[in-house]
Amino acid sequence: MTVPNIAHHGGSGRAAHEAPNGGVSNGDGEDVYDLICVGFGPASLAIAVALYDRELPVRVLFLERQPLFAWHSGMLLPGTRMQISFMKDLATLRNPRSEFTFLNYLHRKKRLVSFTNLGTFLPLREEYNDYMSWAASHFTDCVRYSTDVLSVSAVASPGPVRSWSILTTHLTTGLPHTFRTRNVVLAVGGRPKYPSTIAPSLPHPRLLHSSHYSTTIRTLLPSPDGQYRVAVVGGGQSAAEIFHDLQTRYPSARTSLFIRAHALKPSDDSPFVNEIFDPERVDTVFSLAPEARKKALAEDKATNYSVVRPALLDEMYSHQYAQRLRESDERMWAHRIHPLREVVGVENVSDADGDGEGEGVVLKLRNTRTGECSNSEDAYDAVIFGTGYERETHLTMLKPVKAIMKDGQCSVDRQYRVVFREGAVAKDACVFLQGCCEESHGLSDSLLSILAVRAGELVDCVFGAEGEPTNGTQRQAKRRR
Known part of the structure; x- marks a missing residue:
């Protein structure tokens, strides 16, 4: 041609x-x-x-x-x-x-x-x-x-x-x-979007956005057998895919997924719901009064934002269950999901210890239900933000x-x-x-x-x-x- x-x-x-x-x-x-x-x-x-x-x-x-x-x-x-x-x-x-x-x-x-x-x-x-x-x-x-x-x-x-x-x-x-x-x-x-509370820490060599994950992660974490500690932030498809991929890419690593909600939620891609993406629906949405349009968009967000495809959720849950089968204490698991956690800041380990070695970053967390603040249990070699785009x-x-x-x-x-x-x-x-x-x-x-x-x-x-x-x-x- x-x-x-x-x-x-x-x-x-x-x-x-x-x-x-x-x-x-x-x-x-x-x-x-x-x-x-x-x-x-x-x-x-x-x-x-x-x-x-x-x-x-x-x-x-x-x-x-x-x-x-x-x-x-x-x-x-x-x-x-x-x-x-x-x-x-x-x-x-x-x-x-x-x-x-x-x-x-x-x-x-x-x-x-x-x-x-x-x-x-x-x-x-x-x-x-x-x-x-x-x-x-x-x-x-x-x-x-x-x-x-x-x-x-x-x-x-x-x-x-x-x-x-x-x-x-x-x-x-x-x-x-x-x-x-x-x-x-x-x-x-x-443009990659980070939590507003993270902005003062950027750019940071250990923090990256999901949009740069597969093109950057091997540079940041070069050894496939490295015993890295990696955190992923976000409750949507990208964050879930990265959390899932890390377990294969770095089999000796320990990974954590931090989500604001109480659980990962499935995307709704059933045929009737999917009609909101039909080309002719643009006319319907555009013709709505501003308040009605805002309400309609909020109702439809479960199809695209902070949701994960059911097939991937099933696979992730199976992996979590296999860990539970082998070890009842979740704190011992290599791959953990931390619900109700919002990342509100980062702290360099070297700054906290005064050793200047730059061993990783600790996440400052807020419980989205109680408002209680704490630090992550681990210091991370890399933190990937699957937090969308502006x-x-x-x-x-x-x-x-x-x-x-x-x-x-x-x-x-x-x-x-x-x-x-x-x-x-x-x-x-x-x-x-x-x-x-x-x-x-x-x-x-x-x-x-x-x-x-x-x-x-x-x-x-x-x-x-x-x-x-x-x-x-x-x-x-x-x-x-």
Whole structure:
């Protein structure tokens, strides 16, 4: 399969004033794109696929901070499976005939029949990462990797804003560069979230987030046979997977899992409940009054937050029971779960003893039921926080345009467009947010479930639903073909 470079008019020829890197010169040497996506994770990759399927003559660029495409590389643990059906891939729910479906990926890799024999809708996470990396490899010419986006600002012009300036720096060379575009998509993903009480201790060589686990843990704990003491903090899927993985990765280690609740709780992925992740449910959630929407989101959180898949819970409980069979005193177990414990601080062992040897860290704990505070029994060689993500990076990038936002707040409409003051921005110059609109669009916003459909809607919004671009310049480009 040969995929044309969508940044270069889909391989259909170049505009008369097109710049060497795929943009269009505005006459003063500055390149102008029709669309720039900040971040090249699954959300932007789905947009690239939707653009390819539409065969639009557009000039598109993707800016990515990482040096290459990677999807949750820190959580690609052996044997872990996806939590959604492979049919919720980059294309199928929008266009089952797309060349970028998961089934076509299997066909191209000559594993379609073998995968069918597995009898599952849930691929290994390792395989799904390879699927998305395979898809991303077809758009390399449209991506600037190792590019950190600092800000998005409005390009000054008479009347309403008609284009945007994106300030970047290259993470390898340190060189700054400014890109100009008519439309922007901010799809920057989440930033590791730690308990607020831990923030003063960061960065710390023994504390790491689950997002860096599999890529960092071997550096921190190099010996597979080491008698390490490791703590995991969190009651969700990531924390449970790491706690489970440590027992195989370091068979001689002692591990502890600290959770705020009285017990690990199962995720609800029954078919009726799973309908909250259907693409059409976005309309339902968005149309609710703010208080009703907030209540609905709270009711649905058990499907995605601080919950663990039942199959993993069963396996973890079996391991705990085997320890109980051999030793009735839980304090002697190698792998313990500590419920009703909130981590409220850390203390270096060397600071407490005054020996300067840096032997580990002690966790300061608070009982979530009684409020009683204590220190952990062990000093830990590593503490991994599976405590989720913050999704506020877009607010920093958009600070230069906050003054023209409606009511000075970063809110979005149903099409994920940032809402600006009436008349401040031209209707064909939009800023879109992806993956940070859960409060307005529902729990599926930061998940993979609706990527294909949402990407198609965004492409339709920018370039027209029937293939007729909404931007006058693009109509000229289309006529020049």
